[in-house]
Structure formats: structure tokens, C-alpha cells
Amino acid sequence: MAQRPISLNSRPIIAREAYGLAVGFLLASAAHLLRLPLWLGALIGVIVFWRIYLAHRKLPTPGKWLLGLLAFAAAAGIMIEYRTLLGRDAGVALLVVMLALKVLETRTLRDGILLGFLGFFLLVTNFLFSQTITTALYMLGCAWLLIVVLIGMQFTGTWPGWRQPARRTTVLLLQALPLMLVLFLLFPRIQGPLWGLPHDSHAGLSGLSDNMSPGSLNSLILSDAVAFRAEFRDRIPEARALYWRGPVLWDYDGRTWTAARFVFNANELPAGEPSIEYTVTLEPHNKRWLFALEMPMQRPPRSVATRDMQLLSTTPVRSRMRYNMSSQLEAAYGADDSETVLQRALQLPDGFNPRTLQHARELRRKFNDDRQLVAAVLNDFRNQNFVYTLSPPLLGEHAVDEFLFDTRRGFCEHYASAFTVLMRAAGIPARVVTGYQGGQVNPVSDYILIRQADAHAWNEIWISGTGWIRVDPTAAVSPARVERGIASALPRSDALPMFVRGDFAFLQRMRLTWDSVTYTWNQWVLGYNPERQRQFLANIGFSDATWQKLAVLLFVLAGLAVLAGALLAFRDLRRSRNDAVRAAYERFCRKLARRGLPRHPAEGPVVYARRAAQWRPDTAQEITTITENYVALRYGNSATPQAVRQFQRSVSRFAS
Amino acid sequence: MHAQINAIEDQINGIILGKTQQIRLAVACLLARGHLLIEDVPGVGKTTLAHAIATCLGLKFQRIQFTSDLLPADILGVSVYNRDSAKFEFHPGPVFTNVVLADEVNRATPRAQSALLEAMEENQVTTEGETRALPQPFFVIATQNPSHQIGTFPLPESQLDRFLMRLELGYPDAQAERALLNGTDRRALLAGLKPHIGPDDLSRMQREVQEVHAAPALLDYLQALLNYTRQAPEFAHGLSPRAGLALLQGSRAWAYMDGRKLVLPEDLQAVMPSVVAHRLTAAGSGSSNASGAMLAEQLLQQVAIP
Numbered sequence: 035m036a037q038r039p040i041s042l043n044s045r046p047i048i049a050r051e052a053y054g055l056a057v058g059f060l061l062a063s064a065a066h067l068l069r070l071p072l073w074l075g076a077l078i079g080v081i082v083f084w085r086i087y088l089a090h091r092k093l094p095t096p097g098k099w100l101l102g103l104l105a106f107a108a109a110a111g112i113m114i115e116y117r118t119l120l121g122r123d124a125g126v127a128l129l130v131v132m133l134a135l136k137v138l139e140t141r142t143l144r145d146g147i148l149l150g151f152l153g154f155f156l157l158v159t160n161f162l163f164s165q166t167i168t169t170a171l172y173m174l175g176c177a178w179l180l181i182v183v184l185i186g187m188q189f190t191g192t193w194p195g196w197r198q199p200a201r202r203t204t205v206l207l208l209q210a211l212p213l214m215l216v217l218f219l220l221f222p223r224i225q226g227p228l229w230g231l232p233h234d235s236h237a238g239l240s241g242l243s244d245n246m247s248p249g250s251l252n253s254l255i256l257s258d259a260v261a262f263r264a265e266f267r268d269r270i271p272e273a274r275a276l277y278w279r280g281p282v283l284w285d286y287d288g289r290t291w292t293a294a295r296f297v298f299n300a301n302e303l304p305a306g307e308p309s310i311e312y313t314v315t316l317e318p319h320n321k322r323w324l325f326a327l328e329m330p331m332q333r334p335p336r337s338v339a340t341r342d343m344q345l346l347s348t349t350p351v352r353s354r355m356r357y358n359m360s361s362q363l364e365a366a367y368g369a370d371d372s373e374t375v376l377q378r379a380l381q382l383p384d385g386f387n388p389r390t391l392q393h394a395r396e397l398r399r400k401f402n403d404d405r406q407l408v409a410a411v412l413n414d415f416r417n418q419n420f421v422y423t424l425s426p427p428l429l430g431e432h433a434v435d436e437f438l439f440d441t442r443r444g445f446c447e448h449y450a451s452a453f454t455v456l457m458r459a460a461g462i463p464a465r466v467v468t469g470y471q472g473g474q475v476n477p478v479s480d481y482i483l484i485r486q487a488d489a490h491a492w493n494e495i496w497i498s499g500t501g502w503i504r505v506d507p508t509a510a511v512s513p514a515r516v517e518r519g520i521a522s523a524l525p526r527s528d529a530l531p532m533f534v535r536g537d538f539a540f541l542q543r544m545r546l547t548w549d550s551v552t553y554t555w556n557q558w559v560l561g562y563n564p565e566r567q568r569q570f571l572a573n574i575g576f577s578d579a580t581w582q583k584l585a586v587l588l589f590v591l592a593g594l595a596v597l598a599g600a601l602l603a604f605r606d607l608r609r610s611r612n613d614a615v616r617a618a619y620e621r622f623c624r625k626l627a628r629r630g631l632p633r634h635p636a637e638g639p640v641v642y643a644r645r646a647a648q649w650r651p652d653t654a655q656e657i658t659t660i661t662e663n664y665v666a667l668r669y670g671n672s673a674t675p676q677a678v679r680q681f682q683r684s685v686s687r688f689a690s
Numbered sequence: 691m692h693a694q695i696n697a698i699e700d701q702i703n704g705i706i707l708g709k710t711q712q713i714r715l716a717v718a719c720l721l722a723r724g725h726l727l728i729e730d731v732p733g734v735g736k737t738t739l740a741h742a743i744a745t746c747l748g749l750k751f752q753r754i755q756f757t758s759d760l761l762p763a764d765i766l767g768v769s770v771y772n773r774d775s776a777k778f779e780f781h782p783g784p785v786f787t788n789v790v791l792a793d794e795v796n797r798a799t800p801r802a803q804s805a806l807l808e809a810m811e812e813n814q815v816t817t818e819g820e821t822r823a824l825p826q827p828f829f830v831i832a833t834q835n836p837s838h839q840i841g842t843f844p845l846p847e848s849q850l851d852r853f854l855m856r857l858e859l860g861y862p863d864a865q866a867e868r869a870l871l872n873g874t875d876r877r878a879l880l881a882g883l884k885p886h887i888g889p890d891d892l893s894r895m896q897r898e899v900q901e902v903h904a905a906p907a908l909l910d911y912l913q914a915l916l917n918y919t920r921q922a923p924e925f926a927h928g929l930s931p932r933a934g935l936a937l938l939q940g941s942r943a944w945a946y947m948d949g950r951k952l953v954l955p956e957d958l959q960a961v962m963p964s965v966v967a968h969r970l971t972a973a974g975s976g977s978s979n980a981s982g983a984m985l986a987e988q989l990l991q992q993v994a995i996p
Binding site for chain 1: 903905908952990
């Protein structure tokens with residue numbers, strides 16, 4: 035019997051382990067594969083199925099040269115595709131493809147175990163893209179599978195089937211649960227992420243921007259992504275009062291409205307008693323606007339208010355953000371705005387929309403009073419067959435002219451734009467305000483959900499002596515838009531995201547329930563920040579928790595959790611080796627091993643005893659007796675409890 | 691009981707010199723009711739060994755020299771018309787005996803080979819619609835030339851599986867060869883052999899071998915070995931359940947010959963190379979062309995005793 039131990043490097047991976055690793059890798063990278071360019075996804079698929087085929091046919095894995103070539107080619111491909119190897123997208127692509135090659139290369143047990151652990155790393159990168167409950171549950175499932183595969187690779191004897199490692203993994207994860215909770219709740223939190231996310235993590239977020247050209251709101255309205263959620267202290271105001279103020283647009287070039295830079299200096303908020311208090315949980319949109327009901331009466335922390343009442347965060351909103359707000363729903367402000375500001379709100383591009391300018395002059399002649407003029411214009415919108423639709427005809431160079439006098443079909447951006455032009459031409463300072471209007475009340479947990487589909491544009495005009503007041507020409511055309519939401523304002527034939535319309539009551543309700551679960555998840559898991567932690571600790575009786583106290587508490591509780599786990603594990607260990615004879619014999623072998631004569635795993639007891647007896651002639655008699663007893667007890671059929679106890683005692687007496 | 695066996699072993703050892711281990715395995719194979727395949731070059735004493743075993747155990751012995759023109763009837767027997775009784779009478783072939791030595795079995799065509807192999811598996815012969823039982827105990831020792839020699843029909847894997855063990859005698863070492871050269875003619879010695887036991891004793895011993903205890907712990911080890919061959923990539927295919935039974939039977943006989951009533955992992959390990967080597971082929975026939983013996987050795991090394 036040669037004395038070669040079973041080593042990680044020499045023990046080859048067998049087919050079932052290769053399958054397990056391949057499937058584990060595929061599932062852990064599934065979400066990435068959908069995001070990767072098609073050629074890369076296909077390459078990875080081919081590589082993994084190649085490995086499965088090799089395992090199935092028991093063929094050797096490809097050589098170093100081929101693997102090296104593939105790795106180089108894949109890296110070059112990623113370099114060409116992304117123009118970099120760094121950053122989130124390219125980095126993850128590189129990680130996924132290199133791990134796929136590692137799957138292909140996996141030959142020995144050591145490779146297999148390494149791959150299993152790298153799988154966890156791959157898994158975590160999924161959170162760079164999504165942090166929803168679904169992602170978390172899916173990742174948990176993948177982690178479970180990877181542990182099953184890792185445990186499955188540890189079996190040396192008879193293979194009991196996947197059921198046993200699966201059960202063991204489940205038990206392991208359940209045992210880890212208390213430790214996880216303790217760490218989650220008590221590990222000292224720091225404000226903001228510990229390290230910055232790669233710079234490209236926030237690409238592709240949708241939301242309002244600092245300009246509005248034909249069609250830009252239209253694409254937002256077709257998205258049912260969540261913009262933000264708001265929870266009101268008391269009651270939720272009625273829908274037509276919910277104007278969530280966002281970017282304010284001043285300058286018009288005949289086609290596009292843009293925000294003005296000159297107003298970006300801080301301003302005092304209007305004084306007065308707020309009429310409504312609420313908390314906004316804003317989804318990241320990679321811009322600086324913080325949305326609030328008109329008119330905001332306070333600023334969220336680390337933000338400024340501009341002259342035209344935009345709330346701007348000091349940095350782009352790149353993670354979910356929560357702030358308390360209070361607003362005065364009917365406040366006018368800016369009565370003392372300077373002549374420069376008002377001049378800016380009267381600018382019109384030269385050479386556009388002659389018919390509108392003409393019409394404005396006529397109106398001005400008819401009405402001396404600004405308010406009467408506005409009322410007349412809104413009346414025209416109401417009575418002259420204007421249609422609210424998301425699929426308006428295309429407009430040419432004199433867009434406002436064509437809209438007001440020819441097509442008369444459009445949605446909020448057309449009305450807001452046309453109204454402003456008309457006002458400015460009539461000499462009334464006016465500007466476009468974009469933001470969201472309304473929202474969906476979630477009856478499940480009583481908050482209001484604002485989607486991108488609720489994006490809206492309205493106007494403000496300046497009335498001497500009063501200041502800026504809100505006018506929403508869309509409401510004149512289609513009162514339903516501001517009272518019951520966009521779905522009820524549109525003809526049935528217009529395309530909208532499925533859940534924005536109120537059809538499928540059951541689905542709608544499920545959707546809202548799910549959204550409220552997500553909201554809780556965001557509040558308590560993703561949004562578990564230092565304040566929340568303090569709040570939680572205060573609730574359980576630690577009112578002034580410093581991080582030192584936290585650390586002590588953490589260590590104590592984590593220690594208790596580990597201790598409990600260890601006790602469970604020991605009990606499990608005893609149960610799994612209820613074969614007392616075997617346990618005692620292993621003790622005997624360990625004693626000999628400590629003296630420098632370990633038993634080879636594949637060495638039979640009699641052969642080992644002979645070797646040991648030769649090695650230590652002084653205890654030869656004892657060794658032989660113990661082995662004879664062991665053989666009789668374990669391989670015979672005459673084991674009595676007394677004999678077992680006697681055997682255990684003789685092993686204990688055996689001096690190492 | 692094993693005193694008798696040891697005496698038989700000693701007797702055979704007196705004729706075939708320096709092959710203690712192989713002789714012990716051959717006797718174990720017989721006790722386990724298995725058939726034996728001896729593979730080696732001509733002239734190393736295959737026939738002498740077969741003959742000596744048969745004589746010592748007091749068994750009837752027949753030798754069939756397999757040639758390329760051997761027909762099944764030459765093995766099984768043939769019906770001949772008897773003019774006096776006006777009937778066909780069956781004349782049993784050489785297979786109707788206790789020990790058949792099928793010499794150079796791979797020189798015959800597959801057709802003739804399969805006639806013998808069927809008899810081995812069923813312990814009975816069916817010719818002309820009539821089934822005739824073979825005498826008990828029935829034991830086939832087939833010898834085979836290494837398959838690379840000219841004019842051989844190698845036994846297919848399915849037929850190799852029917853032999854419980856395959857042995858290679860190999861050349862004697864220098865000491866044994868000197869004794870052989872100095873001593874008298876082996877054939878003359880063979881003629882002087884006296885049977886030690888009778889067929890009934892052998893049948894009883896074979897029954898006793900069946901009763902040797904194989905504990906769950908041992909069966910765990912056996913299954914671990916079988917599973918390893920079925921899963922590790924270096925094996926083209928795993929061991930069959932029949933191979934598992936053969937291993938268990940062989941190790942029971944080995945324990946019995948050692949005078950024990952229980953099977954140890956060591957017994958399994960002792961018989962394993964002879965039992966599994968001819969049933970294993972390496973995967974990927976190109977680069978790593980490990981022989982069955984090397985695979986069996988690896989199996990012993992890699993599988994831990996639970």
C-alpha cells in the first residue's frame with residue numbers, strides 16, 4: 035500500500051461535479067448574460083456547454099494554449115466592444131468570460147473548489163446592477179446552489195445523491211441566518227457607500243432633464259418605471275393638487291425649451307405655514323432635481339433652492355434618497371422679481387410662429403387685464419376642439435402656429451409650450467415647469483407612487499403684485515388628466531404601459547401589493563442607514579449608541595450566534611458518527627498519526643496495524659489487540675454494547 | 691477447515707514454483723464458484739496449474755485445445771445415430787466434467803468460444819432442443835495468449851466479464867527457475883499427485899464461503915470502489931453489478947482461505963486487481979492508455995476506506 039494521500043490536485047473532477055459547477059456558473063451569471071453583448075453571451079454559452087459535453091463524454095479538458103488564446107481573444111473583444119477593461123460593465127463582462135474559461139479549465143478538485151468560491155464573487159457583482167427583492171432572492175438561490183455543489187465535491191465514499199448535500203446546505207444557511215441578522219442590524223453603518231460605484235453604474239437611468247424638445251416627455255410617459263414614492267403625514271391631497279415640481283425651463287429656440295443657468299443661485303424659500311408634510315423616497319435618476327409639491331417650504335439636507343424654486347441636490351442622485359418635505363399647496367412667490375428676470379421670461383426667438391404672435395397682439399388689444407387674457411386663452415383651449423393625445427401629428431418649423439391653428443392635437447408639452455409662447459407674445463412673463471402630476475395611491479400601505487408615466491409639463495406666469503402663479507393649460511383641455519391620471523385622459527387606442535391603465539383589477543392589486551413590499555424593502559433593507567440604525571437601537575433600548583458600543587454588542591451577539599452554531603454542529607457530528615466503533619478507531623489512528631505514522635485513507639486496518647507494530651515494537655501487542663477488536667466489531671456481526679465500551683476504553687488507554 | 695486448503699496450496703506450490711500468490715488466487719476463484727482466465731505467453735505453466743488444481747481437489751478434468759477450426763459440437767457433444775436402437779444417441783463432449791481447461795481459448799472462432807461461455811454462465815448445455823445439466827462443481831480454467839499474438843480472436847468485453855478472475859503467471863524468478871531446472875519433470879510430478887479432498891468437500895467449502903460475513907461497513911467500501919469507476923473520468927465505463935458481486939465473492943473466498951468468518955477491506959484489496967483488471971478500460975484510448983492493472987492500482991489508491 036503506497037502512502038500517497040488523496041490530494042486536491044490529483045483528484046480529478048467527475049462528471050456530476052462538472053455539471054454542478056457549470057449549472058451554478060450559468061445561473062449565477064444569468065442576469066449578466068442578458069446584459070452582455072450577444073456575441074459574448076453566445077461565446078460563454080458555447081464554452082460552458084463545451085465543458086458539459088467534455089464531462090459527459092469523459093474527454094480531457096482543452097490545453098493551456100487553447101485556453102490562453104481564448105482568454106486573450108475574449109479580452110480583446112471586450113476591449114473593442116467597451117473601449118476599456120475597467121468600469122462596471124466591461125469589468126463584469128471580463129469577469130464573467132474569464133470565469134467561463136475557468137469552468138472549461140476545471141480539471142482537479144482544487145480547480146473545482148476555487149471555482150465554487152469565485153462563483154460567490156460573481157454573484158455579488160449582480161448587486162451593482164440591481165438591488166431589488168427579486169434579485170436578492172435569486173442571488174440567495176444561486177448561493178444555495180453553489181454551496182450544494184461545494185459540499186457535493188467533498189464526498190469521498192458512496193455518493194448519496196444530490197438530496198443530501200442540498201439538505202445540508204439548507205441547514206447551513208438557516209444556521210447562518212441569526213448571524214446574518216446580527217451583522218446586518220448592528221454592524222456600524224456609515225453614510226453613503228463605503229467605496230464609490232464605478233462611474234458607469236448610473237447610465238441608462240431615465241427621468242426628466244434640463245430641456246424639453248418635441249417627443250422627450252412622450253418617451254417618459256411610455257415608461258412605467260418608478261420615479262419616486264411619497265408618504266404623507268396626514269391625508270393624501272386630491273390628485274389635481276399634486277404638482278411635483280422639477281426642472282423649470284426658460285429659454286426657447288423655436289423647438290427646444292432649456293433651463294436657464296442664471297437662476298442657479300440659492301434663494302430663500304417662501305415663508306409661511308406649510309399646509310402639508312410628507313416624505314419622498316426618490317429613485318436614483320443621476321440628475322440633481324429633488325421633487326417636491328408646489329410650493330416647497332423647506333430644503334432637504336445637502337440641497338439648494340434656486341430663484342425659480344427648483345430644489346437641487348448638491349450631487350447627482352445616484353442612490354435611492356429619502357427626505358422629509360413640507361409644502362404650501364397654493365403659494366405664490368417672486369412678486370419682487372427683478373426686471374432682468376422678467377425680461378428673460380418674455381424672450382422669444384425671432385422669425386418663428388408669426389400667426390401666434392399676431393393672435394397674441396389681437397388678444398392684448400381685446401383684454402387689458404392679464405388675468406382676463408389668460409382666462410380667454412384657456413377658454414379657447416377648452417372650446418376649440420383641442421385634443422389630448424400621446425400620438426400627435428408631426429409639426430414643422432412653426433411648431434406653435436401649426437399646433438394652435440391647424441392640428442390641435444397634442445399633450446402636455448405642446449400645450450405648455452404653446453401657452454408660454456402665447457403669453458410671452460402678449461407681454462406676460464411666462465415659463466415652462468416640468469415635473470410629475472398626480473400619482474397612484476397605493477391602498478395597501480397608504481403611500482403614493484409616482485411613475486415616469488406621470489411626467490407632466492405646465493406653466494407659470496407672473497402677475498404684477500402677486501408673483502408667479504401656476505397655470506396648467508392641459509387641465510383646460512383635458513381635466514381628466516389632472517384629476518384621474520393620464521390613463522383616463524387618453525383615448526383607449528393610445529399605447530400606454532400595461533399597468534398605468536386601470537384594467538386587470540386583480541393584476542393591478544397584485545402589482546400594488548408587490549410595490550408596497552418593495553417600498554418596505556427599500557426603507558428597511560436598502561435604506562438602513564445610520565439614522566435608521568439609531569432609530570432601531572433606540573427602540574430596543576440603546577439610546578446613545580456610539581460605534582464602540584455597537585462593536586461590543588456586535589461581538590457579543592455574533593459570538594453567541596457562532597457558539598450556538600458550533601453546539602449544533604457538534605451534535606450533528608456525533609449523530610453522523612453514531613458508529614461509535616468507527617469513531618474510537620479514528621481516535622486510535624489519530625493517536626498513531628500524532629506519533630508520525632498516519633494511516634493512508636485507503637489502507638486497511640490489518641495492514642496498518644502490521645506497519646504500526648513494526649514501527650513501534652514496544653506497543654505491538656496493544657496495537658494488534660486493538661485492531662483485532664476493531665475488525666471483529668466493525669466487520670463482524672457480533673458487536674455487543676459491552677464489547678464496544680471495552681474497545682473504546684482500550685483506545686483511550688492506548689498512550690500516544 | 692483452511693488447514694485442508696493450505697495443504698492443497700502447498701501441494702500445488704510444489705509443482706508450480708514461485709507463484710504462491712497466483713495459486714492462492716486461483717483456488718479462491720474456484721471456492722467462489724467463479725471461472726478463471728489465465729493470460730500469458732506459452733510455456734509458463736498455465737496447463738500444469740489447471741491440471742494440478744483439478745487433481746488435488748479430486749475433480750474430473752478435461753482439456754480442450756482451442757483451434758481456429760474448433761466447432762461447438764467438439765465442446766458440447768454430438769448426437770449420433772445408433773443403428774441397433776434406431777435412435778440418435780447423445781455423446782457428451784469434453785465439457786461434461788468438473789474442471790475444463792480451455793487451452794488458448796482465443797485461438798478459436800467466436801462461435802466456438804460462445805459455446806463454452808454459455809455453458810459457463812448457465813451451468814448447463816442445450817443442444818438439439820434438449821437441456822442437460824453439467825456436473826457440479828463445474829469450473830472452467832481458460833488460458834489465453836496475449837491478444838497481440840498472431841491468429842487470435844480476442845474475447846469481447848461481455849465474455850471477459852464472465853470470468854471471475856484473470857491471472858497472469860509471468861516468468862518465475864531466478865531462484866524458482868533454478869529449482870525448476872534442477873528438479874524432475876513437472877508432468878511426472880503431476881501424475882504422482884493424490885487428491886486431497888473430494889467433490890463433495892469442495893461443494894461444502896463453496897457453501898461455507900457463501901456464509902462468510904460481509905458487514906455493512908465493508909459493503910460501503912465496495913460500493914465506494916464501484917462508484918468511483920463509474921464517475922472518475924479516466925475510466926471508459928464503470929464496473930458492472932456483476933463485477934461487484936464477483937468482488938464480494940472473491941473476497942469472501944479470500945477471507946475463508948485465511949480462516950476468517952468475516953471479510954476485511956484487505957481481502958477486497960487482495961482480490962481486486964485480478965477481479966477488475968480485465969473489466970476496466972481507460973477512457974480516451976489515445977493519449978493515456980493505462981492498462982487495466984494500472985487502473986485497478988489507481989482505484990486502490992484513490993478510494994478511502996469508509
